[in-house]
Amino acid sequence: MFRIKVWLTTAIITAGVAGGVIFNWPSQKQAVERESPTNIGVDNKPLHSREGIPLSTPLIDNLQDQTALDPLIVDLDIDHIEQGDQYLLAGNIDGAHREFAKATNDHRADPPASLLIRLALATELRGDHENANHFYREAVRRSTNGSTAQILGLTGVARTWQATGHPVEAHEMLSELFLRYICSEQLNEEVKYQIACQLGDVIQQKCLEGLKARGAMDQLEFHWPEPSLDAMVELLQDEGDARPAAAPNNADDPPLAKFQVLQRPSPDVNLIAVDSHVRLTQIDEILYAFAQQADLDFEASVLARDVITGRSSRLDVSGMPLAMVLDQLLSPLGLIWIQRSETIHIYLESEAVAESRDFQFAIADRVLRTIELVLSRDIRRDAAILHRGNIAFLQQDIDTAATRYAELEKLVPNDELAAQLSFNMAIVSVANDQNDEAIRQMFYAVDQSLDQRLQAKSYAWIGRLELQNGRSDKAVYALSRGLALSTNAQVREDALMNLSKAYLLASDPFSANRVLFNHADAVVDKSQRRKAAVFSAYARYLGMAAGDGLRNEAERMVVALASISPEDTVGFVDRLLIGRAFYEVGFKSRSTEFLQLALEAAPNEHWRRRVAFELATNQYRAGELSAAAEHYQSLVGSTPDATSLYAQLKLADIALSQRDPEKCLTICREIWRQNISEPQKAETLSLMGRAYQRLGRHEVAALCFSGLLPHKVVEATSPVNRRRLPTYIEN
Incomplete structure (x- = not known):
């Protein structure tokens, strides 16, 4: 049952209807906040008729004055439209605009719609969207209902509305065009593609409005293709506004x-x-x-x-x-x-609100799927596949996003789209904790792109990932490149802060302080400024010799640390460095707190072991032996390494301090079975001697202190150890 009440109206107001499609033109105040420098009509009144009122703009008036003064220009028989088309296709937008303006001046009394669309397109490509909107609207008024020229004019109006901050009006118009013409068998396929692609772009940008809070570093790459100039020129040359595109019914016909x-x-x-x-x-x-x-x-x-x-x-x-x-x-x-x-x-x-975001993504995906299915191989089709992957990723469907990116990769896209695809594939790899693969894809994006913005963003990401992998030297290189190339304020700030962290982790405090000082203007966010103050003071403190200067830097660091809030330290490197800074100025409990937070946020095993080691060392020095033992134990792995051996020695020492000599001896015997250095052997024997001393076995302890090893241990050691140390037979 249909439960919406049917409201009947006695009359339908059809003002603003062209070709049977409803056009809700924004008011002049809405569409243009100030008076446009280009006015269509006489006395600033819009032209509503094709007859009797000439087209007048200051630009064309100026061109007319110039041609009047230059007889050579007047005498030359130049086809300005043809010349303008050639300029447009060659990328000479200013030249095309000049030629189309001259042609419009030649047809001053009654310029055809196809010429006005050319002039509007050139004006739009120059970035003058307000004047382009005027020309497109004039072309719509002068074109035949349902003609290709009229629809091209309407899509141009929608583009300029979108560019000037009127997405709602653009969305309404493109939706009406979509429902009216997308299934038409008579309309040129290129025009239908343009309607669908523009509609998809408008809907996607509406989806992305709610994601603007995401930093520039975290945003996926979208490819917004410009209108196909080759196709536009061909349509205007072949079709013009001579014949209807969809053969609309007359207004007097009974409604279908x-x-x-x-x-x-x-x-x-x-x-x-x-x-x-x-x-x-x-x-x-x-x-x-x-x-x-x-x-x-x-x-x-x-x-x-x-x-x-x-x-x-x-x-x-x-x-x-x-x-x-x-x-x-x-x-x-x-x-x-x-x-x-x-x-x-x-x-x-x-x-x-909760359902609205998913609904907008679903609409965008349906339109993009239509583009993907109906378009032959075309940059717009490739962009639609990329965007469908982006939508899946934004809906946290990582597997579907990866599948769609892989599908596009098989098509071997060209130009910037290939670089953008590589960047987005790298973001998927990051989401799957595949940092090395992400770095490879980011470098591929750098190598493919000529866009400085994307190169800077990719380098900044590479540096961030190298920091996570514990490769500070490689992070320094990538972040330096990202900082040098960046034109985006947020990316520049992110690269600068990560570069200072990389220098500090690489034990280069002088470079950390220098880069923060030289690029202080790049740090805009208040939270980042507070962290930058801590890192700068910490770097100067580490590079300062003992004396009054060191005390002064310590005081500055205490002041900077006092301003830090938990919300400022969301990254594990932030927490690690701030924990170190607290330790240097004697705030041991605060240091432990931040190091514990860093351990919880550590992105991989490398950093978990490194932070756990630092945390255990600080706790050991502070006398918190049980807590230190817990973290040292986490460092003892199945594959012995230097960190594992050091942790075992500390565990043996802690066991002895906690009056558990048997546990100490057990750990020492485990250490001796490994390939250890001479100093480690000496430390192990010293711990064993102290343990035997605690057990009252002073004779065995004395032999351990003198460098001799009990027989039970020797039986499990290597032949090398047997030759170096004499044995002692326990009772």
Whole structure:
């Protein structure tokens, strides 16, 4: 049952309708915050008719004045449109703009829509989106309803709206164009691709709005293709605005009303295919028809009903999933739909914030899948595959993201898209704790890209990962490159802070202090500034000789440490270095606290062992023997190394201090079975002698102190040890 009340209206206001599509133009105040320097029409009034009123802009007026003064320009018989097309395809945007402006001046009384679109496109590519919007709108007014020129003009209007901060209006227009033309058999395929690609971009950027809080370092790479200039020029040359693209019906024809379900294998609206051709009809009536034909219920909240009331749309779709139709009907109005069983629930986005983000991602994925399926091999198709992987990653579906990236990698994309793909694949590797693979992919991104921004970001990531791997020297190289190349403030700050940490971990405090001093202006975030003050003071303290200067730096470090809050130290390296700084100025308990936090945040075994060793050493020196023993024990591994041997010696010493000589002897015998150095042998025998002394076996203890080893231990040692040490037979 359809539960939305059907509101009938006595008349439908059709102002702003072109070619049967509703265009909700923003008001002049909304669209342009200041008076545009280019005015269409006379006396700053927009031109609504193709006859009687000339097109006038300051730019064209100036060009007219210049040509009047230069007879050579007037006498030359130059086809400015053809010349402008050549400039445009060659990338000479300024030259193309100049030629199209001259051509517009030649057709001053009645410039054709195809020429205005050329001028608008060149203006847009120069970054002048406000004036481009004026030219596109004028082209729409001068074009035939449903013509290729009109649709190109409308997509241009949507692009300039998006660029000037009006994404809602752009979304509404592109959704209407999508529902009206995407299934048209008469419309040029390139125009349909452009509609779908722009719609996908608008929806994705809406999804990303909620992720702006993420730092620039953590953002995935997206590829936003520019309009295909070759295709645009070819369309304007071949089609112009001479013939309709979709053969729209005349306004006097009776409205069509066709709703047909082509397939319904299940109630899932993603699997229900519909065939619908209706003229301007209220949305609640369209939903009612779908409810009847697809045997579904629609329920809308009170707030959602208020939004739907009076809104109309036009459909001309064949074989389209009902889910996609609902997307483009409701999403531009700020509504979301959620299917539960056979009921479609409609809410305002603000009523279901948690579901809204997933809904927007789902819409974007459906549009991108359409682009992927209908486009032949094209940069826009490759970008759609990349973006579908990004959407999966942002929804924390790492496996699906990796699969889609691998699919794109098999297509061997070119240019910057290949570099962006490598960067995103590296981020997936980071999520899977595959740092070495991530570093390889980041270097591939650097080698493929000519974009300084992406190179800097990749180097900064490489440095961050090398820090996690414990390779401070390699981190210094990568972070230095990232700092030098970066043009993004957040990436530059991140590279600088990590570079100072890398220098400190590499025992190079002078370089750490120097880089922080030379790039102090790069540290903007308050939390980062507090940490930078600690690292700088700590670096100067480490490099200072004993004396008054050392005391002064210690005082500065205490002041800097006092400003640190737990929220400032989210990374394990931050916690490690701040723990060390606290220890240097005598705050042992605070040092232990931060080192414990660093141990909990350690990203891999290398850092877990390193931080545990430092924490155990500090606790041992502070007399916290039980806590120290726990951390030393974690360092004793199945494969002996220098750290493991040192930890075992400390465990033996702690056991002796805790009056457990038998445990001390057991540990010492384990140590002796390993390949240890002469100093380690001497320390082991000393511990054994003290243990035997505690047990009252003074004769054995004396032999250990003199460098002799009891026989039971010798039997398990190597022949080398037997030759070097005489034996003693215990009773």
